[in-house]
Structures are given as structure tokens and as C-alpha cells.
Amino acid sequence: MFQTFGLNHVGFLLQSTTWTLLLSAIALVGGAVGGALIALMRISGNRWVDGIARVYIYVLQGTPLLVTLFIVYFGIAGLGFDLPALAAAAIGFTLYSGAFLGEIWRGAVQSVGRGQWEGAFALGLGWWRTMQKIVVPQAVRVALPPTVGFCVQLVKNTALASIVGFIELTRAGQIVSSATFQPLQVYLCVAAIYFAICSTLAYASRRLEQRLATTPA
Numbered sequence: 001m002f003q004t005f006g007l008n009h010v011g012f013l014l015q016s017t018t019w020t021l022l023l024s025a026i027a028l029v030g031g032a033v034g035g036a037l038i039a040l041m042r043i044s045g046n047r048w049v050d051g052i053a054r055v056y057i058y059v060l061q062g063t064p065l066l067v068t069l070f071i072v073y074f075g076i077a078g079l080g081f082d083l084p085a086l087a088a089a090a091i092g093f094t095l096y097s098g099a100f101l102g103e104i105w106r107g108a109v110q111s112v113g114r115g116q117w118e119g120a121f122a123l124g125l126g127w128w129r130t131m132q133k134i135v136v137p138q139a140v141r142v143a144l145p146p147t148v149g150f151c152v153q154l155v156k157n158t159a160l161a162s163i164v165g166f167i168e169l170t171r172a173g174q175i176v177s178s179a180t181f182q183p184l185q186v187y188l189c190v191a192a193i194y195f196a197i198c199s200t201l202a203y204a205s206r207r208l209e210q211r212l213a214t215t216p217a
Contacts, residue, residue: 005180010189016172017193019086023168024155026090031097031154038102043109053102060099066160068092073164089161093154100150108143109135141212148205152198169193 003009041053060068069092076083076091112135120130162171173190177183 003180005176005182005185009176009180009186012176013169013172013186013189013193016167016169017197019166020155020158020168021197023086023089023093023158023161023166024151027093027097027154027158028151030090030094031101034094034098035101035105038098039105039109042102042106057099057103060095061103065092065096065157066163068096069160069164085161085164085166088164089158089166092164093158093161097150097154101147104146104150105139105143108139111142112138141209144205144209144212148201152201155197155201156194 038053038056041049044050069089072092072095073083073085073088076088109131116134116138117130120134125133158168159170161168162174167175169190173186177186180186
């Protein structure tokens with residue numbers, strides 16, 4: 001006998017939303033570390049280091065995220081490790097995020113005029129000091145909109161994590177829909193939750209952009 005969609009089901013969806021946010025946060029933090037490394041490799045000036053970063057980006061961006069998740073989950077299982085669904089999804093999303101954030105941030109850094117690099121070096125600033133004091137503050141302004149746009153896509157793409165057994169918001173919606181036979185109400189609620197998360201990110205991005213626009217470079 002099926003149930004009527006009610007507050008208890010909404011509570012289950014909201015509880016699953018915390019797992020969606022957790023996975024998104026792990027992927028963003030891990031991807032930020034990997035993306036920063038990839039960006040540094042791309043601008044290093046070393047042909048081999050740059051080549052390795054290019055191959056990584058080419059492979060990860062050219063492979064569907066769903067396939068990446070399958071490879072991580074079954075590949076690690078094939079090595080004899082029993083990996084929890086959250087860990088498998090986190091690794092897959094981190095690899096995916098690193099490739100995209102690395103290219104976003106590489107483009108932002110290289111958007112800073114070469115003359116500013118040369119001026120900083122002429123003043124005696126080293127490479128790291130130039131990055132810290134001159135390049136990064138300007139690159140942040142350029143990188144912010146595409147980075148937030150990617151974060152929004154990342155939140156929505158967490159729906160794919162259910163393929164490795166991870167119960168996030170969309171998977172929870174499927175479970176509730178099967179129990180209530182009221183898919184329209186269930187998925188309207190799921191859509192509303194996704195919209196609330198993504199619109200909050202977009203609003204925070206606009207506020208931060210406004211603040212950066214009024215802050216001297």
C-alpha cells in the first residue's frame with residue numbers, strides 16, 4: 001500500500017540534501033587543491049609539466065562524469081578495496097572538479113597582462129610574491145563568475161552519484177516517489193530544494209562580485 005507524500009517525506013529529502021551538500025563541498029575543496037596544482041603546472045613554463053596537466057585536463061574533460069564514477073568505483077573495487085559510496089563519489093567528483101577548475105583558474109591568471117609580471121620582476125619581486133601581490137588579486141575577479149557557475153553545475157551533477165549507491169537528493173526523490181506514487185509532487189519538491197541551493201550560490205556570487213568591484217586592485 002502506497003503512502004501519501006507528506007512532511008516526513010520532505011524531512012527525508014532535506015536530510016538527503018545534507019549529503020548532496022557534503023559531497024559538493026568535498027568535491028569543491030579537493031577540486032580546488034587539484035585545480036590550483038593543475039593551473040600552476042599549466043603556467044609553469046616547463047613543457048613536460050605543462051604536457052602532463054594538459055593530458056589530465058583532456059582526459060577528464062573528455063570523459064563523461066558518469067563513466068569516471070564507474071571507473072573509480074569498480075576500479076578500486078577491482079584492486080581489492082571495499083570503498084564506501086561516499087568515498088568513491090568524492091574521488092570521482094574531485095578528479096572531475098580539478099580538471100575544470102584548473103582550466104578556469106589558468107585562464108584567469110593568464111588574463112593578467114604580461115607587463116604587470118615584468119613590472120613586478122623589475123621591482124625585485126620574486127615569482128611567488130608576484131603571484132600573491134599582483135596576479136592572484138586580479139585573477140580572482142576574472143575567475144569568480146565561472147567558478148561559481150561550475151559550483152552550481154557541480155551541485156546538480158551530484159545526482160549522478162546515485163549510480164555508485166550514494167543516496168543524495170535526487171536518489172532520495174526516487175525512493176520517495178516509489179513509495180508514494182506521486183512523482184510530480186516529489187520532484188517539484190526536489191527541484192525547489194536544488195533551486196534554493198543554486199540561487200543562494202548565485203546571490204552570494206553577485207554580492208562578492210560587487211564587493212570586489214568596489215575594492216581597489
